[in-house]
Amino acid sequence: MKIAVCIKRVPDTEMRFAIAADGKSLDQAGLKFDISDFDGYAVEVALRLTEKDGGEVAVICLGPDGVQETIRKAFSMGAARGVQLKADAIPFDGSAIAAALAAELREGGYDLVLFGRQATDSGNGTVGPMTAHLLGLPCVTAVSHLELGAGRGTAHRELEGIAEVVEFPLPAVLTIDEGIARPRLPSLKGIMAAKKKTIDVRPAQLGEARLTVETMALPPERAAGRIVGEGPDAVPELVRLLKTEAKVL
Amino acid sequence: MANILVVAETRNGELRSVAHEVVTAARQAADAVGGEVHALVFGTAGAGAAAADALGRHGADVVVAVESAGLEKYDAESMAATVAARLGSGGYRAGFFAASAQGRDLAPRVAAILGVSLASDVTEVTLSADALVAKHPVYVGKAIATLRLTGTPALASFRPGSVSAADAPRSARVEPMAPAADPSASRVVVKELVARGDAKLDLGEAPVIVAGGRGLRAAENFRLVEDLAAAFGNAAVGATRAVTDDGWRPATDQIGQTGRMVNPTLYVAVGISGAIQHLAGMRTSRTIVAINRDKDAPIFKLADYGIVGDLFEIVPRLTEEIRKAKGG
Ligand SMILES: Cc1cc2nc3c(=O)[nH]c(=O)nc-3n(C[C@H](O)[C@H](O)[C@H](O)COP(=O)(O)OP(=O)(O)OC[C@H]3O[C@@H](n4cnc5c(N)ncnc54)[C@H](O)[C@@H]3O)c2cc1C
Ligand SMILES: Nc1ncnc2c1ncn2[C@@H]1O[C@H](COP(=O)(O)O)[C@@H](O)[C@H]1O
Numbered sequence: 001m002k003i004a005v006c007i008k009r010v011p012d013t014e015m016r017f018a019i020a021a022d023g024k025s026l027d028q029a030g031l032k033f034d035i036s037d038f039d040g041y042a043v044e045v046a047l048r049l050t051e052k053d054g055g056e057v058a059v060i061c062l063g064p065d066g067v068q069e070t071i072r073k074a075f076s077m078g079a080a081r082g083v084q085l086k087a088d089a090i091p092f093d094g095s096a097i098a099a100a101l102a103a104e105l106r107e108g109g110y111d112l113v114l115f116g117r118q119a120t121d122s123g124n125g126t127v128g129p130m131t132a133h134l135l136g137l138p139c140v141t142a143v144s145h146l147e148l149g150a151g152r153g154t155a156h157r158e159l160e161g162i163a164e165v166v167e168f169p170l171p172a173v174l175t176i177d178e179g180i181a182r183p184r185l186p187s188l189k190g191i192m193a194a195k196k197k198t199i200d201v202r203p204a205q206l207g208e209a210r211l212t213v214e215t216m217a218l219p220p221e222r223a224a225g226r227i228v229g230e231g232p233d234a235v236p237e238l239v240r241l242l243k244t245e246a247k248v249l
Numbered sequence: 250m251a252n253i254l255v256v257a258e259t260r261n262g263e264l265r266s267v268a269h270e271v272v273t274a275a276r277q278a279a280d281a282v283g284g285e286v287h288a289l290v291f292g293t294a295g296a297g298a299a300a301a302d303a304l305g306r307h308g309a310d311v312v313v314a315v316e317s318a319g320l321e322k323y324d325a326e327s328m329a330a331t332v333a334a335r336l337g338s339g340g341y342r343a344g345f346f347a348a349s350a351q352g353r354d355l356a357p358r359v360a361a362i363l364g365v366s367l368a369s370d371v372t373e374v375t376l377s378a379d380a381l382v383a384k385h386p387v388y389v390g391k392a393i394a395t396l397r398l399t400g401t402p403a404l405a406s407f408r409p410g411s412v413s414a415a416d417a418p419r420s421a422r423v424e425p426m427a428p429a430a431d432p433s434a435s436r437v438v439v440k441e442l443v444a445r446g447d448a449k450l451d452l453g454e455a456p457v458i459v460a461g462g463r464g465l466r467a468a469e470n471f472r473l474v475e476d477l478a479a480a481f482g483n484a485a486v487g488a489t490r491a492v493t494d495d496g497w498r499p500a501t502d503q504i505g506q507t508g509r510m511v512n513p514t515l516y517v518a519v520g521i522s523g524a525i526q527h528l529a530g531m532r533t534s535r536t537i538v539a540i541n542r543d544k545d546a547p548i549f550k551l552a553d554y555g556i557v558g559d560l561f562e563i564v565p566r567l568t569e570e571i572r573k574a575k576g577g
Contacts (some may be wrong), residue, residue: 008526013506013526027334037507092396094357095366118353120506122386124369126357133361134508139325141354142343144500151518152453158501159323159350162260163449179500182457210366214382217396222551225537227544231558232566238538238554239570246553248457248515249574 001148003046003054004110005079006101006131007039008090009063009070010121017218024213035070038116040183042176047148047184048116053148056080058108062100062204063090075194076186082197086203092213093125099207101127102134105120112153115175117142122240125175132173144179251284253343253376254336254402256312257304258351261293262321264300267347267452269307271407275345276308276417278376282342283373285310288421289335290293291328292322294502297423308417314425319432322439323351327430329358334429337363341402343376348406349453356406368396370409381405389506389529410512445501452504455485457515460504462489464541464560465518468497473564474519480571487511489527505530519538520560523548541563 011017011031018027035043046057058081059074061067071082085100105113113135115128119182125141132139145156157164158179186194228238243249253275257268268288276285288301288309302310315331336344336359344359346352348370349487360367364531365383372381381403387394425469452458452577457479461474471486478484488498490505502513506526511574515533521527531537532551542562549555556563 011388013389013391013529017388019392024394026388043407081417092394093366094369095364098361123385123387123389124367125353125371126360126367129354129357130361139358140437142350149286157350159446160453161336161445161501162324163443163445163501164439165439165443166439168437173352178503182542210400211368211396211398214397216387217393217395219386219390219393219532222532222553224552225549225555227549227555227557229556232562234556234558235563235566235570238556238567239574241554242515242536243574246526248536249571 001050001053001111002109003050003055003112004058004060004105004108005039005074005114005234006044006127007038007043007045007059007061007070007074008116009033009061009067010036010117010119013120019216019218020249024216033066033069035073036120038141038176041178041181042114042116043077043079044181044183045176049148057082058192060085060101060104062087062097064088067248068131068150068199070082071199072194073186075197076190077184078190082199084201086201087206091209091210092122093209094124095130096207097127098130098134100196100204103205104202105131106137113171113173115173116174117175119179120242128173128175137173137221138168139173140166141175144177145175146180152234164188174222191226221224250281251342251346252340253279253281253284253286254341255286255309255333255345256355257263257288257290258347258349259290259292259296259300260544262296263507266414267349267409269303269344269408271347272304272307272309273411273415274374274407278374281376283377284342287311287313288495289332291315291490293318293321297425300416301421301423305421306416306418307414308419308423309377312417312421312423314423315428317423317428320428324432324435324439325354325358325437326435327428327432329355329362330430333362333424333430335426336402339382339522343381343403343405346406352406356404360404362523363402363547365400365402365404365452366398367406368398369406370408371396371405376403378493389496390532392513393536396459407430408512412547445499450483450485452487452509452511455483456513457484458483458487458511458513459484459488459517459519460521461492461519462521463491465492465497473561477517477564477568480568480575482575487520501510515575518548519564521548522546523551
């Protein structure tokens with residue numbers, strides 16, 4: 001089984017964020033970067049499938065040279081090949097990214113192409129299904145459970161109070177959700193091996209960007225809250241405040 | 250050229266609350282560009298007529314009724330083909346979706362078929378002749394981007410709960426439309442639908458959420474959280490990842506960066522420390538209450554009201570007081 005996983009390099013959300021002088025991006029000073037949450041899950045899913053049934057995992061990451069660090073992380077987890085689609089910056093428009101990923105994936109002969117449900121930075125969740133359409137492949141989004149058989153697969157999706165069980169033919173595009181697999185920690189052996197692997201670098205054939213970030217701001221601060229009191233005796237005062245001040249009862 | 254098509258989401262033949270929200274958003278945008286609101290409803294025979302009153306109340310001028318066997322449940326491929334065909338038929342300035350689980354699956358497919366871009370999970374939109382400008386939370390809510398989308402039709406999906414459904418009543422005329430593709434030809438086939446929980450309020454729709462964390466110590470203690478939710482009457486139960494990882498609650502209850510993003514009127518956090526990944530999923534709640542025995546727990550920085558102390562003493566008392574307040 002040949003599996004491609006599209007992975008994105010994103011800022012770690014535990015860092016303190018500030019807006020850059022351009023007013024439309026994050027101040028890069030002091031940011032740490034890592035693989036986007038769900039993309040880490042997707043790499044793990046791919047590794048488990050190939051460990052079980054044989055095959056190879058390739059990761060594809062679009063962006064400036066900093067993304068090589070993210071590709072090496074996937075190497076250290078066990079990915080066999082890595083491709084950087086080189087671009088000066090990662091566009092915000094999912095359809096521009098999808099065009100470049102589809103151009104890379106089209107002739108790859110992959111049985112399965114995995115994405116994250118949505119990227120931790122953009123929160124869009126559009127690149128996976130858009131790429132699937134460009135490739136002409138069936139697509140299942142937000143997969144929280146997966147089983148593969150001969151030429152077919154079964155996936156579970158959680159849809160706000162109901163779960164869907166779907167069947168799909170291979171090759172297919174899947175976007176991976178929470179609940180399916182936590183990424184393994186890179187092993188020391190993996191880290192050593194990752195250093196020796198080479199990354200294929202090709203220019204990204206980005207599509208037209210029609211969706212752009214005009215400005216970015218930090219969210220409005222919440223008004224300072226207060227401790228109503230200690231222990232169960234504070235409960236009546238809390239209920240009074242919920243009723244008369246917050247007016248939520 | 251100034252009309253707006255809304256995909257009005259249904260479940261079991263009923264409009265979901267997000268449908269009313271998105272029609273409301275579309276009405277405001279259509280008024281700005283001088284167009285009509287067309288609400289597209291999928292279902293079996295009669296689905297369009299059944300939805301017409303409610304959709305008209307929120308400002309739909311036309312209900313586009315796509316009625317056929319097999320369309321009573323979501324089918325991504327055929328529905329995307331139909332919505333794209335309608336949007337491509339001319340006259341549409343924009344297409345609006347809910348950024349619900351279903352809308353998040355459908356909207357990017359429609360965008361790709363049409364070769365246009367999509368502003369996903371937006372909370373506010375301003376539409377003009379040359380651009381759609383939208384607000385969208387990025388970095389799991391740690392920043393807010395103002396996006397500019399060019400091209401026609403401009404597609405946007407709205408975060409559930411970000412728009413309040415409002416009245417703009419008119420009588421909507423029902424226009425039938427034949428589906429552009431047959432669901433039985435779809436490559437991805439839905440084999441089974443399994444109801445989760447006991448079909449209580451979904452986290453995305455509940456006005457009140459009572460969420461529990463590791464402070465509850467064991468699965469059976471979630472009874473305290475459930476009792477409190479029951480006292481509110483209109484509450485759903487949520488959890489942290491620590492809790493769903495330990496199997497105390499189903500994974501679908503997880504709120505946060507890698508779980509559900511929720512937006513209730515009242516969020517009660519019980520025995521939750523307030524890790525950044527949890528806050529990412531609930532920070533936009535209108536009023537936040539925290540109960541934690543550690544006065545330095547980060548959740549108190551976000552909470553409007555906090556009580557410091559042992560949840561095992563505080564929660565039963567709160568349940569009692571809420572029951573009284575609710576007149577029960
Ligand atoms: C990539 C990634 C994604 C993640 N995604 C999510 C996510 O989506 N959602 C999420 O929730 N987490 C997520 N996490 C995990 C997150 O970092 C925290 O580990 C988790 O939220 C902690 O859960 P908790 O508050 O229940 O537990 P803890 O942090 O252990 O907090 C328990 C709290 O209970 C209090 N307590 C204990 N006993 C009592 C008592 N008797 N009375 C009152 N208070 C008491 C303690 O003071 C403490 O504050 C993610 C982590 C990573 C790395
Ligand atoms: N720059 C990128 N390089 C590789 N994959 C990406 C990139 N951007 C997005 N993706 C993939 O698309 C998924 C969804 O991204 P988004 O649509 O931005 O939420 C991510 O989880 C990745 O799997």
